[in-house]
Structure formats: structure tokens, C-alpha cells
Amino acid sequence: MIRKLILVGCVVAFGSQAFGHGDLRSRADKHAPAGLMGDHVHEPGEWMVEYRYMNMYMDGNRAGTRRLSDAESIAFGATSDPVTNRGASPSSMTHEMHMLHVMRGMTDDITLYTMIMLPSITMDHIRGPMNPAGAGSYFTTHNSGFGDTTIGALLRLYSDADDDLILNLGGSLPTADIFRTTREPTGGMMEQPLPYPMRLGSGTFNARPGITWKRYFDHGSFGTQFQTDLPIGRNYRDYSVGDEFRLNTWYSHVLTDHFSTSLRIENLWRTNYGGADPISPDALISTNVESFRGGYTLNLGVGAAALLNGHLLNVEIVPMLHQDLNGIQLETDWSIVASWSKSF
Numbered sequence: 001m002i003r004k005l006i007l008v009g010c011v012v013a014f015g016s017q018a019f020g021h022g023d024l025r026s027r028a029d030k031h032a033p034a035g036l037m038g039d040h041v042h043e044p045g046e047w048m049v050e051y052r053y054m055n056m057y058m059d060g061n062r063a064g065t066r067r068l069s070d071a072e073s074i075a076f077g078a079t080s081d082p083v084t085n086r087g088a089s090p091s092s093m094t095h096e097m098h099m100l101h102v103m104r105g106m107t108d109d110i111t112l113y114t115m116i117m118l119p120s121i122t123m124d125h126i127r128g129p130m131n132p133a134g135a136g137s138y139f140t141t142h143n144s145g146f147g148d149t150t151i152g153a154l155l156r157l158y159s160d161a162d163d164d165l166i167l168n169l170g171g172s173l174p175t176a177d178i179f180r181t182t183r184e185p186t187g188g189m190m191e192q193p194l195p196y197p198m199r200l201g202s203g204t205f206n207a208r209p210g211i212t213w214k215r216y217f218d219h220g221s222f223g224t225q226f227q228t229d230l231p232i233g234r235n236y237r238d239y240s241v242g243d244e245f246r247l248n249t250w251y252s253h254v255l256t257d258h259f260s261t262s263l264r265i266e267n268l269w270r271t272n273y274g275g276a277d278p279i280s281p282d283a284l285i286s287t288n289v290e291s292f293r294g295g296y297t298l299n300l301g302v303g304a305a306a307l308l309n310g311h312l313l314n315v316e317i318v319p320m321l322h323q324d325l326n327g328i329q330l331e332t333d334w335s336i337v338a339s340w341s342k343s344f
Helices: 002-026 069-081
Strands: 047-064 064-066 088-105 108-125 137-144 150-158 165-174 207-215 222-231 244-256 259-270 295-310 311-343
Touching: 047 069, 069 088, 069 108, 069 311, 088 165, 137 150, 207 311
Parallel strands: none
Antiparallel strands: 047 064, 047 088, 047 311, 088 108, 108 137, 108 150, 150 165, 165 207, 207 222, 222 244, 244 259, 259 295, 295 311
16 A cells, blocks of 8 residues: 555656646746847747847946036047047937847757847937037937848757756848938038947848856746857958847746746946948047947846737846946946747
């Protein structure tokens, strides 16, 4: 009788563990917080379609860690190296991105993906002392269209009942238009190229390798991800965007199988641009200066996810905690990311 009870107990425990393995990866926290990608694979033949929206808001300039007013930003440019903001200084920017993300499982451990991006960028400025339209007045420029296209493969290097280790072999294709002009800065008097932050892509093939480790618990999941974005060579305008390195750590807490919340810490490092666009003078505006593009940012992500009849809704608000920027740049105040995805 005792042997039978032990045997039955072992079968129940084994069955419960097997059910738990599958169940842990089918809850609302099955994906990372909305601001991250490349953290999961799909079964062979399974597709996933996702629409993702991102809005990043930047208000005011920062030199190193010091916040500057519009007037201080123009004054800073008079003594910086190189001298800049003689034509104008940026004052705020909104960067929106619409993304269509498609994934397909090829084997148990390999998933392919692609992403089409549609950025929309609006920047407000104050005119500087050498602007022919008059110092102190404001103007706005806008740019939108197709961005660079992302492609890649996710390789599951290790998996057990609670853990996944996934390698991201990704990259981007230079499908965006990186050179457009405007007459807004000078009130219609002169044509000028849009500065670097307003361009829709990098203009180069970029390598984007990354790696993610996730661990599932009964009441949540923990993960860490290191992701890079590395331009290869220079584009046809004779410059390359800076290298980018992101280290993210997060915890998702499961309130029910269909609803979870998350906290995420992001460390972001960017290097300065290489080369220079030949007709984007440094003196006109600080967003033309290649050595004013790098720096460090610390972000906090607060998110939630809901799994409803196979539809995953994921949202995250990301305020900036700390920034230390090279030269003078617009500071990032916050961003919001929201997505809908469905596997079939």
C-alpha cells in the first residue's frame, strides 16, 4: 500500500512538473517587457505577427549631466569645441515609430524574424544669432517615411524547465532615406539638409548581435539581455552612426495567468558618429556635430501585459533616470512602447 502511494505521488508530481513547464511559458509574462525584443523563440511552423508603437519625447538640452535652457544652449555653442548653434538650437523632439514584426519558427531552436519600421520625427528649434530669419524665433521641422529594415535569427542555446538562453543574430538593411533638405531654418531663404537625429536610418548595414537569459518562476520571471547595434563602414554621405550597447534587466510579476506587471532597468551606451556629412556644417546646429552624439543613459521601465484569447497586449512607460551626454544634446525625458501580437 505504501509503495502504491509513493508511486502515485511520483506520477502526480512528475505530471504536475511537466504541466508547469509548458504553463510557465504560456502566461502573460511569456514575452519580455514591451521595450525589448529577441527574447523568445517559436515552435516549428508557428508564425507570430506583431504591431508595435513607440513614442520618445525629448525636451531641453543637456551638456554632460547639466540641464540647459534654450538661451543657455545657444550661449554654450559659442564657446564649445567645435563652435555650434550659430544658426539654431534644437529645443524639443518627438520621435514616433510604427513597427510591423513577423516571426516564424523554423526548428525547435531556430526562429527567423523581420521588422519593417515607419519613423515619424518632429523637432522644434530656436534660431541662433547668425540666422538670416532673425535670432530668437522658433520653427519646426518634420521627417517621416520608411526606416531601416531589421532581419535576423534567434537561436536557443539552452533550455530546461525554467530557463532559456537565446542568441540573437540580427542586423539591419539600409532601406531608409537618410538625406532630405528643408528651408524652414532660414524662413525659406536657404535649403539645408536635415541634421543627424532627424534622419530616418543609418545608411549602413548594421550588425545587431545580442543574447538573452530568462528564468521562469511560479509567480513571475526574471531576465537579462545584452543587445548591440554596430554600423559596418560608412554610408554614401561619408559618415557612420555611433555604436550602441544596451544592457537590460527586468522582473515580471504574474498576478494571474492572463495579467502581469514588470519593472526594467536599462543601461544604454552610445559612441559618437564617425566621419562627417560634407554639407552639414557644425557651426549651424549642434545636431550636425558628430562628436556630440554619444553618451550614457539610465532608464526605468514600468510595464504591464495582458493575454486575452491568444492576443498579447504589452505596454511600458520608460522615464529617464540619468543622462551624461557628450557635448550638448537634446535630453530624453521619457518614452512609451505598446504592442499587440498574435501567434498562430
